[in-house]
Amino acid sequence: GASVRDMVEGFAENFIKEVATTRRGDIVRLIVAEGPRFPAVADFYYREVVTRGLAGMRALIELGIARGEIKHKNLARFPQILVAPALIAVIWQSLFSKHAPLDAIEMFRVHLDLIFGERRAT
Numbered sequence: 001g002a003s004v005r006d007m008v009e010g011f012a013e014n015f016i017k018e019v020a021t022t023r024r025g026d027i028v029r030l031i032v033a034e035g036p037r038f039p040a041v042a043d044f045y046y047r048e049v050v051t052r053g054l055a056g057m058r059a060l061i062e063l064g065i066a067r068g069e070i071k072h073k074n075l076a077r078f079p080q081i082l083v084a085p086a087l088i089a090v091i092w093q094s095l096f097s098k099h100a101p102l103d104a105i106e107m108f109r110v111h112l113d114l115i116f117g118e119r120r121a122t
Helices: 004-020 025-034 039-067 073-077 080-095 104-116
Strands: none
Touching: 004 025, 004 039, 004 080, 004 104, 025 039, 025 080, 039 073, 039 080, 080 104
16 A cells, blocks of 8 residues: 555665665675676676666556656656666765765655655645
8 A cells, every 4th residue: 555655765765774875785886886897797787686676666667657656657768767866875875975974865755756746744
């Protein structure tokens, strides 16, 4: 009975807590930095992680469109847009957090406001 936004927000909170702010984020940073030099590693990560994540996000987006929660139907073509703040959080955490800490969860909520509309206070 959860909304699509609630499901995406749950994913984001878990990702930020378990990946972006931990050593697990090092894997993502390693793929970003060294993927071009080691394409077999990037291919493996794409095949085993990225494609599955994008398929899940696309399914949630399509559910959101069907339920009328998401108005922009083209978002299903680009599920990367939905998860972009998670990647930004990983990169920001390693490069800039000592200079300007990022509230990644709040950033993600603002991003979701842009996609779903502002959440109404209850």
